[in-house]
Amino acid sequence: MSQGKFALTINRKPVSVTADADKPLLWVLREELKMPGTKFGCGQGLCGACTVLLDGQAVRSCQTPVSAAAGHKVTTIEGASAVPQGAKLVEMWREIDVPQCGYCQAGQILSATALLLANPKPSDEEIDAGMNGNLCRCATYLRIRRAIRKAAGMADVTGDAA
Amino acid sequence: MSAVIDRRGFMAASLVGAGALAFEARIALAQDPGAVPLNAFIRIGADNKVTIGSKNPEIGQGIRTMLPMLIAEELDLSWDQVVIEPTLANDKIYGVQSAGGSNSTPNNWLPMRQVGAAARAMILSAAAKEWGVDASSLTTAVGKVSHAASGRSAPYAAFARGAATETAPDLAKVALKDPSRFTIIGQSKIGVDTVAITRGKPLFGIDVDMPGLIHGAIIKAPAHGATIASHDAGAALKRKGVIAVVPVNSNSVAPGKFDTLVVVADSWWTAKNAREAVKVTWNDAAQQGFSTQAYDKGAAEALAAGPQIAHAKNGDVAKALAGAAKTITADYSYPFLAHGTLEPQNCTGRWVDGKLEIWAPSQAPNNGRSDTAAMLGIKGEDITIHQTRIGGGFGRRLINDYMVMAGQVAKALPGRPVKILFDRTDDLRHDYYRPAGWHRFTAGLDAKGDLVAFRDHFVSFGKDGKPIRAAEMSPFEFPVNVLADSEIGITYLPTNLATGWLRAPTSNAVSFVYQSFMDEIAQAAGIDLPELMRRTLGAPRDLAVVPGRPVLHSGRARAVIDGVCKMAGWQGGKLAPGPKGEKRGRGFGFYFSHRGYFAEVVDITITDGANVRVDKVWACGDIGSQIINPINARHQVQGAVNEGLGQGMVEQKIEQVKGVVQAESFGDFPLIRIEQVPREIAVQFLKTDYPPTGLGEPSLPPVIPALANAIFAATGQRLRQLPLKLA
Numbered sequence: 001m002s003q004g005k006f007a008l009t010i011n012r013k014p015v016s017v018t019a020d021a022d023k024p025l026l027w028v029l030r031e032e033l034k035m036p037g038t039k040f041g042c043g044q045g046l047c048g049a050c051t052v053l054l055d056g057q058a059v060r061s062c063q064t065p066v067s068a069a070a071g072h073k074v075t076t077i078e079g080a081s082a083v084p085q086g087a088k089l090v091e092m093w094r095e096i097d098v099p100q101c102g103y104c105q106a107g108q109i110l111s112a113t114a115l116l117l118a119n120p121k122p123s124d125e126e127i128d129a130g131m132n133g134n135l136c137r138c139a140t141y142l143r144i145r146r147a148i149r150k151a152a153g154m155a156d157v158t159g160d161a162a
Numbered sequence: 163m164s165a166v167i168d169r170r171g172f173m174a175a176s177l178v179g180a181g182a183l184a185f186e187a188r189i190a191l192a193q194d195p196g197a198v199p200l201n202a203f204i205r206i207g208a209d210n211k212v213t214i215g216s217k218n219p220e221i222g223q224g225i226r227t228m229l230p231m232l233i234a235e236e237l238d239l240s241w242d243q244v245v246i247e248p249t250l251a252n253d254k255i256y257g258v259q260s261a262g263g264s265n266s267t268p269n270n271w272l273p274m275r276q277v278g279a280a281a282r283a284m285i286l287s288a289a290a291k292e293w294g295v296d297a298s299s300l301t302t303a304v305g306k307v308s309h310a311a312s313g314r315s316a317p318y319a320a321f322a323r324g325a326a327t328e329t330a331p332d333l334a335k336v337a338l339k340d341p342s343r344f345t346i347i348g349q350s351k352i353g354v355d356t357v358a359i360t361r362g363k364p365l366f367g368i369d370v371d372m373p374g375l376i377h378g379a380i381i382k383a384p385a386h387g388a389t390i391a392s393h394d395a396g397a398a399l400k401r402k403g404v405i406a407v408v409p410v411n412s413n414s415v416a417p418g419k420f421d422t423l424v425v426v427a428d429s430w431w432t433a434k435n436a437r438e439a440v441k442v443t444w445n446d447a448a449q450q451g452f453s454t455q456a457y458d459k460g461a462a463e464a465l466a467a468g469p470q471i472a473h474a475k476n477g478d479v480a481k482a483l484a485g486a487a488k489t490i491t492a493d494y495s496y497p498f499l500a501h502g503t504l505e506p507q508n509c510t511g512r513w514v515d516g517k518l519e520i521w522a523p524s525q526a527p528n529n530g531r532s533d534t535a536a537m538l539g540i541k542g543e544d545i546t547i548h549q550t551r552i553g554g555g556f557g558r559r560l561i562n563d564y565m566v567m568a569g570q571v572a573k574a575l576p577g578r579p580v581k582i583l584f585d586r587t588d589d590l591r592h593d594y595y596r597p598a599g600w601h602r603f604t605a606g607l608d609a610k611g612d613l614v615a616f617r618d619h620f621v622s623f624g625k626d627g628k629p630i631r632a633a634e635m636s637p638f639e640f641p642v643n644v645l646a647d648s649e650i651g652i653t654y655l656p657t658n659l660a661t662g663w664l665r666a667p668t669s670n671a672v673s674f675v676y677q678s679f680m681d682e683i684a685q686a687a688g689i690d691l692p693e694l695m696r697r698t699l700g701a702p703r704d705l706a707v708v709p710g711r712p713v714l715h716s717g718r719a720r721a722v723i724d725g726v727c728k729m730a731g732w733q734g735g736k737l738a739p740g741p742k743g744e745k746r747g748r749g750f751g752f753y754f755s756h757r758g759y760f761a762e763v764v765d766i767t768i769t770d771g772a773n774v775r776v777d778k779v780w781a782c783g784d785i786g787s788q789i790i791n792p793i794n795a796r797h798q799v800q801g802a803v804n805e806g807l808g809q810g811m812v813e814q815k816i817e818q819v820k821g822v823v824q825a826e827s828f829g830d831f832p833l834i835r836i837e838q839v840p841r842e843i844a845v846q847f848l849k850t851d852y853p854p855t856g857l858g859e860p861s862l863p864p865v866i867p868a869l870a871n872a873i874f875a876a877t878g879q880r881l882r883q884l885p886l887k888l889a
Contacts, residue, residue: 046827097793
């Protein structure tokens with residue numbers, strides 16, 4: 001494996017790391033950069049816990065070699081609030097207390113940020129489609145939908161009315 | 163895990179603590195300079211912030227927030243002055259500290275309030291001395307002591323030092339508030355870690371970091387119970403960054419044997435990749451014969467042969483069936499299930515001078531201490547255990563294999579902190595699975611349509627005539643416990659798989675088979691399931707009082723059944739077709755488990771002719787006199803309902819070939835996703851005069867049969883096997 005030096009922009013800060021070219025961005029963030037907010041859930045791109053933004057697009061950092069992230073703008077949960085849509089989502093996540101165990105929520109917030117960046121007023125179907133790659137084992141999905149709707153300035157639908 | 167937590171045991175520990183409380187607290191909690199510890203749970207800061215130790219493992223059930231609410235209530239604090247921190251795992255100080263059995267609420271409802279009330283009494287006593295007045299003339303509110311006669315008022319912090327020298331009152335005798343005076347209990351409080359979670363702060367076991375931390379990836383015997391025959395780590399050890407390859411016992415094989423190699427490196431990524439360079443052969447001949455196919459064959463033969471064990475036997479079922487006007491028979495089954503916690507199993511350990519320090523996401527850390535101490539041949543008190551937040555438990559982390567392994571690796575590499583971490587395939591293949599099971603039912607109705615005979619032949623897994631972990635069956639299962647002629651017989655099959663508790667253990671499966679079959683009985687009787695339940699439950703009373711077991715009260719059961727029928731406007735399972743003519747249906751389920759009563763109704767639509775879409779779910783529950791944190795209570799029910807729907811709708815099953823679990827990823831073992839959950843889950847609690855009980859589990863079981871019964875109502879297909887699959 002070839003070691004290399006890679007220049008990334010993480011949460012608007014230029015960062016340089018030395019790592020194997022194929023080391024996933026997830027493990028570069030967690031191990032080299034000591035940013036543990038991005039979570040390891042499966043390492044197979046199937047759960048979304050490791051979701052980060054690469055130039056505003058949601059990507060699975062466990063499937064993104066650091067070499068592929070070099071030269072791009074990475075946004076992680078630690079910097080999500082610097083994106084206006086991310087800040088609003090984080091505010092709603094707190095207001096309605098979305099997390100249960102909380103492990104998937106960094107990935108959920110980043111996927112939701114990407115969704116609202118691309119589609120400021122998503123329909124219910126578009127929310128589900130945009131968030132379907134992110135597993136929540138506690139199944140907090142009703143509140144994830146609700147927080148996204150509220151962050152998008154749409155009518156509040158609690159999902160728990162009788 | 164101790165299945166039943168003895169409240170008196172906890173009280174005794176607390177009472178012993180009452181003398182020792184103040185002393186122990188200085189060890190456990192005195193970290194802030196200027197802050198004064200009052201007892202093992204409470205520390206008062208100079209700024210009048212009050213730090214409350216939260217003793218139980220947090221897995222997403224909200225206990226880390228809820229237990230301090232109980233203390234803060236009786237201590238008369240305002241919630242915004244409360245700071246919460248997890249305590250160490252130490253059952254000598256804190257009593258039982260486990261997240262299991264929905265036991266935390268019933269076992270802590272009084273003791274935690276007593277801790278708060280005792281601390282308040284100590285503050286009052288100190289204030290009375292300071293001001294030279296009688297303690298009975300003082301009042302407290304929002305963290306302040308007031309003396310009405312003189313108009314004096316001062317924050318608790320002013321009396322903290324004096325209070326710490328007061329003798330703690332007898333916890334069992336300290337006066338508690340009347341619920342009408344509650345200001346925190348019953349108010350919605352957001353999770354103590356919610357803000358930190360949304361900032362990506364390190365909270366979980368996997369986030370533990372410290373200078374010099376090294377990392378372990380595991381190579382565990384693919385077949386459960388197999389051991390290492392030989393291994394060659396030479397090539398792996400030549401790789402850059404690899405530090406050691408350590409054979410360990412995951413606590414699943416005989417003492418002195420090893421079933422796992424831990425590859426240790428300076429990064430987990432390096433360790434994980436270096437596994438491919440380790441050569442290992444296994445002693446696994448004894449495991450080759452175990453497979454899903456062999457279990458299915460064994461179960462079919464067992465059902466044909468009849469039960470080995472008479473488990474419950476009331477009256478004469480054969481005679482009652484012979485005399486019945488109508489008999490109904492059906493076979494049901496469900497698969498092994500993994501837990502699939504999103505945070506893979508992990509644990510950090512550091513061995514220094516014969517003592518072990520552990521950072522663990524464990525649901526039963528003190529059991530982990532015993533297991534680890536036994537494996538390492540050290541005393542339990544030589545292990546210090548820090549509790550991390552836990553990225554999902556669901557019962558998986560009641561077993562402490564990761565802690566036992568981390569302890570062995572730490573001991574092999576003294577002085578170096580080491581974190582072991584499973585990858586996803588390790589996690590799915592080395593779980594402690596919900597055991598599969600099969601039921602053959604026969605029921606008899608009399609000429610009036612009343613249920614008069616009931617027989618269940620249950621086949622699951624066991625050894626020497628006893629069930630293995632989580633394969634138990636209650637001999638008092640409803641309706642067996644109310645019928646004069648009823649029986650349960652059992653046959654146990656062998657397996658090499660390690661099994662364990664999955665959220666609402668035994669109930670998650672038994673509710674599906676019993677309430678689905680009861681729906682079949684109701685159809686045969688020409689009534690609906692709520693009505694059959696009312697008739698069979700009968701007059702309000704305790705059913706079959708069994709010492710040491712929670713008792714089903716038929717009146718509480720009937721109230722939630724009536725409650726959910728009212729919520730949903732229940733008029734049977736038939737629903738008008740959807741706008742495009744889609745078939746629709748409605749199903750009902752009731753279950754009593756973990757002291758909680760839940761009745762649930764599910765509405766579904768069949769889309770594209772063969773897919774089930776869940777439109778809406780209603781849940782009505784009775785968990786006693788007080789919902790402590792209403793927002794969290796609603797979330798627990800909604801999450802449990804979605805999880806149960808997942809067990810029904812998603813292709814969740816663990817299959818085995820030649821002793822080896824086949825699942826590798828969330829592709830093979832899917833979890834329910836956002837597109838599959840209903841738009842609405844309505845939740846209502848009935849307040850009753852019973853003491854508050856737990857909510858992590860009891861709302862899950864009834865939704866699975868309610869879903870199956872809705873599918874029957876919509877399509878006429880009776881699905882008797884999980885996961886549910888339309889023909």
